[in-house]
Amino acid sequence: xxxxxxxxxxxxxxxxxxxxxFCFIGVFVGTFIGVLPGLGPIAAIALLLPLTFKMAPATAxxxxxxxxxxxxYGGSTTSILVNIPGEAASxxxxxxxxxxxxxxxxxxxxxxxxxxxxxxxxxxxxxxxxFAPVLGAAALRFGxxxxxxxxFLGLTLVSxxxxxxxxKALLMAIFGLLLGTIGMDPISGQERFTYGSLTLGDGLxxxxxxxxxxxxxxxxxxxxxxxxxxxxxxxxxxxxPSRKDWKESFWxxxxxxxxxxxxxxxxxxxxxxxxxxxxxxxxxLSRHREKFGSGAIxxxxxxxxxxxxxxxxxxxxxxxxxxxxxxxxALLVGALLIHGVQPGPLFIKNYPELFWxxxxxxxxxxxxxxxxxxxxxxxxxxxxxxxxxxxYPLILLFCLIGAYSLNNNIVEIFIMVISGIxxxxxxxxxxEGAPFLLALVLGPLxxxxxxxxxxxxxxxxxxxxxxxxxxxLMLLSLTFLLTSLVPALKTKREKLAAEMGG
Amino acid sequence: xxxxxVITSLLFLGLALGxxxxxxRLPFGRVSAPAAGFFPAVLAALLAVTSLLxxxxxxxxxxxxxxxxxxxxxxxxxxxxASLLAFGFLFESLGYLVTTFLFVTCSLRVxxxxxxxxxxxxxxxxSLVSYIIFGLLLGAPLPAGFVRF
Numbered sequence: 001x002x003x004x005x006x007x008x009x010x011x012x013x014x015x016x017x018x019x020x021x022f023c024f025i026g027v028f029v030g031t032f033i034g035v036l037p038g039l040g041p042i043a044a045i046a047l048l049l050p051l052t053f054k055m056a057p058a059t060a061x062x063x064x065x066x067x068x069x070x071x072x073y074g075g076s077t078t079s080i081l082v083n084i085p086g087e088a089a090s091x092x093x094x095x096x097x098x099x100x101x102x103x104x105x106x107x108x109x110x111x112x113x114x115x116x117x118x119x120x121x122x123x124x125x126x127x128x129x130x131f132a133p134v135l136g137a138a139a140l141r142f143g144x145x146x147x148x149x150x151x152f153l154g155l156t157l158v159s160x161x162x163x164x165x166x167x168k169a170l171l172m173a174i175f176g177l178l179l180g181t182i183g184m185d186p187i188s189g190q191e192r193f194t195y196g197s198l199t200l201g202d203g204l205x206x207x208x209x210x211x212x213x214x215x216x217x218x219x220x221x222x223x224x225x226x227x228x229x230x231x232x233x234x235x236x237x238x239x240x241p242s243r244k245d246w247k248e249s250f251w252x253x254x255x256x257x258x259x260x261x262x263x264x265x266x267x268x269x270x271x272x273x274x275x276x277x278x279x280x281x282x283x284x285l286s287r288h289r290e291k292f293g294s295g296a297i298x299x300x301x302x303x304x305x306x307x308x309x310x311x312x313x314x315x316x317x318x319x320x321x322x323x324x325x326x327x328x329x330a331l332l333v334g335a336l337l338i339h340g341v342q343p344g345p346l347f348i349k350n351y352p353e354l355f356w357x358x359x360x361x362x363x364x365x366x367x368x369x370x371x372x373x374x375x376x377x378x379x380x381x382x383x384x385x386x387x388x389x390x391x392y393p394l395i396l397l398f399c400l401i402g403a404y405s406l407n408n409n410i411v412e413i414f415i416m417v418i419s420g421i422x423x424x425x426x427x428x429x430x431x432e433g434a435p436f437l438l439a440l441v442l443g444p445l446x447x448x449x450x451x452x453x454x455x456x457x458x459x460x461x462x463x464x465x466x467x468x469x470x471x472x473l474m475l476l477s478l479t480f481l482l483t484s485l486v487p488a489l490k491t492k493r494e495k496l497a498a499e500m501g502g
Numbered sequence: 503x504x505x506x507x508v509i510t511s512l513l514f515l516g517l518a519l520g521x522x523x524x525x526x527r528l529p530f531g532r533v534s535a536p537a538a539g540f541f542p543a544v545l546a547a548l549l550a551v552t553s554l555l556x557x558x559x560x561x562x563x564x565x566x567x568x569x570x571x572x573x574x575x576x577x578x579x580x581x582x583x584a585s586l587l588a589f590g591f592l593f594e595s596l597g598y599l600v601t602t603f604l605f606v607t608c609s610l611r612v613x614x615x616x617x618x619x620x621x622x623x624x625x626x627x628x629s630l631v632s633y634i635i636f637g638l639l640l641g642a643p644l645p646a647g648f649v650r651f
Contacts, residue, residue, distance in 0.1 A: 051640045167559055171514060171552040178521055178545040185538040192528060192538060193521075216586070223578040223613075389616065393609035394628055396582070397602055400589055401632065405642040413590040421583060428574070429510035447541040459534030 003129060010356030014364050019062050019357070022055065026063035027365045030070020031373060035078055035380045036391065040088070041071035042437075043215035043395075045331045046207045047402035049338075057339035058354050062361040064335055068328050069121060069311045069362065072271060073369045076113040076304050077380050080106060089271030089307035092279045096292065096299030103295050107238040108245050112297055113304040114373045115241070116249065120257040120305035121366040124312025127261045128319075129359055132348065136320035139345035144452035145463050149473035150323055151446040154267035155439055156477040158326075161273065162432045166484040169435045172426070176436035179204050180443020187451055199411040206334050206441060208403045208412045210327065212419025213433040215399045219392050220424045239374050245297050252282050252302035260306030264313020267325040267438075274310035275303035312362065319347055319355055323442075327434055330441035507560045514553035522546035581613045597647015598637065603629040 013019060033044040044067050052060035075090030080097035093113065100109040142150075155173045162169035182193045183203030194200040241249065259281065260274035282302040283292045292299050317323040322344030324330035336343050341351060348355045403416040423433055457463035465471045525546055531537030589605045596604075607625030610616040616624075636642040 051636070051642060054641060165556070165559060167552060167556050171549065171556050174545055174549045174552055175514065175517075178518075178542060178549055181542045181545070188538050190528065190538040192542060193524060220579050220582060221574070223575050223582060389614040390610070390624060393606045393614075393624075396586065396609070397606060397628060397632060400586070400593075400605070401602075401636055401642070401644075404593065405636070405644070408643050410590055410594060413593070414587070417583065417586045417590065420586075424574075424579070425506065425510060429507040431507075431510060450541065451536045454533060454536055459532065 006352065006356045007129065007360060009353060010358075010360030011363075013058055013353050013357030014062065014360035018056075019059050019361060020364065022059050022063040023066050023361045023365050024368055026066020027070035027073075027369050027372065030067035030072075031074035031077075031369065031376075031380070032383070033067065034071035034074020034076075034090075035383060036395075040214060040218075041068050042327050042331065043211055043218070043399065044071065045328060045335075046210040046215070047398050049207055049331065049335055050402055050405040052335060053338065057336070057341050057351075058357040060335055060339060061332065061354065061358050062365075064332055065315070065358055065362060066365045068332075069308060069365065070369060072308050072311050073114065073117050073373055074380070075307075076117070076300075077110065077373075077377065078384060080109045080113065080300070081381060082384055089275050089310075090304075091272065092275045092303045093300055095279070096294070096296050099293070099295035100297065100300065105295065105297075108241045108297065109300050110377055111239040111374065112241045112245060112249050112301045114239075114370055116253045116256065116301045116305040117308040118366050118370045119253055120260060120309040121312060121369075122363065123257040124261045124264065124309035125359060125362050125366075127309075128312050128315055128362075131265075132316045132320045132355070134320075135316060136345050136348045139321045142321075142345065142469070143467075144449040144456065145467050145470040146473070148446060148449035148453055149464055149470045149477065150321065151442045151449065153473045153477045153480075154323065154325065154442060155435065155446075156480045157267045158435045158438050160480045160484060162435055164430050164432070168429075168431050172431050172433070173435040173439040176439025177443045177446065180440045181447065186444050186448045197411075199407075199409060199415075203444075204440065205406065205412055205415060206331065206437070207406050208416035209419045209440065210331060210437055211399045211403055212416040212421075213423035213437060214327075215395065216416060216420025217423030217427060217433070219395055220420060221427065222388065222392070239377070241297070248297050249301035252278070252298040253305045255281060255285075256302040256305030257309045260309030261313040263306070264310030265316050265325070267317070267323075270310040270314050270326060271307045274306040278302040278306035315358075318343060319358075321345065322347065324438065327437045330438055333441060504560060508557060511553050511557035511560060515550055515557065518546050518550035518553055522550065578613050582609065585609055585613070594645045595647060598644040599629050599633055600647060602632060 014023065029044060029048065030041065033041060045064050048064065048067065052063060055063070072089055076093050076097065079090040079093035080101050083094050083098040097109045097113065100106065155177075159166055159169035159173050162172075180203070182200055184190070184201065185192055191201060199205075256274075256278040259278055260270075263274040263277060264270045266273075279292075279299060279302060282298045283289055286292065286296070286298060288296070314325050314329055317325045318329045318332060322333070322342065324333045333343055341347070341354065399416065400413060403412045404410065406412050426433065426436075453463050454461075463470070464474045522543060525539045525542035528539030528542065529537040530539045530543060585605055585608055589601055592604075593601045603625045605625075606628045607621045610621035610624055611618060633644070637644045
């Protein structure tokens, strides 16, 4: 079937009334979460995941994906109006977006962020449509050594791009892998570290741990702080950018879309990484660099486009290899598995309605976001004025409901609270949560592929260097590990990681 | 900050040693045929090494990766954690509506020192609205406790 026929099939799924409704709920909740400081898409997806159990798989993934790219849209609103990024990918938008708002140009800043996001999101989807099947077909030839080196590269890269010490990030990844061994051995079925607990028999739940590390820990860390900032109070006028704004933003949007899409495919915090890369590129290419940081529209258009294209790109390794490149994608793997759908090279072939339905729903979702965001900005501004002291008990309440409704098991609530306390202590000590959580998800795949590889090679580690794909992935991983040890390159990495904001 | 990094590294070391000895109770197999204990044992050893290195790095470099953060307000944190745990213990016996109402009201009144009026009003609204959304519209199975509908 051609791509267009497939896309037609996708739209027939995406335009079903239930899917349209949940796509809308997804993008709306995503924008809402993106606007709220202190709660990101990870906690939101983790929270709503249990509620998708009764839905059809396509409906569930359509809604959860909507939360993800909706949060990317919503994050820009707080950056521009309050100078507080809703999530990491919007950090850089504060630089010029807030300055534009202070100069009375909040309207064009919000408008170009929404329109740039729409254009880039659509571009990213076209890329996803063409790249995912190609990569999926290539991945059919992947064996255990390739999967092991892929997971190894993923964890190395996530650690490499973590804020601060790479050693601590690696430590967190190893810790995540170790906790990932709790439960049943994937090969022999023997129970490990469960100590008779039925809850632990299925392994340490990703959702309560994710909500604890990213939701509860964030709230505990923010208790007593003033997160309101100065909300831009004046009336927001002229959301549609002028001809001059368009002229200045056109190429930043194009470049941001391309750069963001390719960065999105890579493992790691692709949203933040792509927006910083785009900002740096626009500043370098601009004829008036001095305007950057004092309200240049290119500084909003480029990064906002890049992070939305990246969110589409991040779906490629997930849907074609079954490999989550970031924590949000890891949660989506969890969602697919809960519905009995195995992501991987055969995913597109086995579940064409699901793959193309989700892709088509993203076109629909992007259009909804554009229509939704511009008129709803007034509501988001009012939401930003609600004191954090009122908001956080509600955020905690949602986390509690989410953790419980996962398995109707009270133990999950305690796992979440304990993860939250541990998460708070770890972030105070400079230990990042993202490598840990990704490792927790990738652990079983890494273990089974390592053990199968060693069985095939009769205990020889050379198997990872003698097969071409595996050798390239292994060499890349080792390069990242070694460059973090060379002092001059180490400083460069730290600068890069600091810019990524973790 | 540096102190918490040192303590965390040492806790990781203790955890790694514990996990290593626990994994030795599982069959290790051979490198050519690894069994259930192989991967955890290797990971525990790696965790021990990296936590020692992280400990040394913190002592030597004094805070690479440590971001200067605002001071934590421990009193609020302890109250919040206590109310989260209390929620867990009371949820099934008291039921959804009562526990959520108590949780939100106590958080606002005790932790945030809001007046009784706003605390009770927000608690009531949060309890009822979230029940309508999660329990009725989304069909999440929530415990009724002693308040039965």
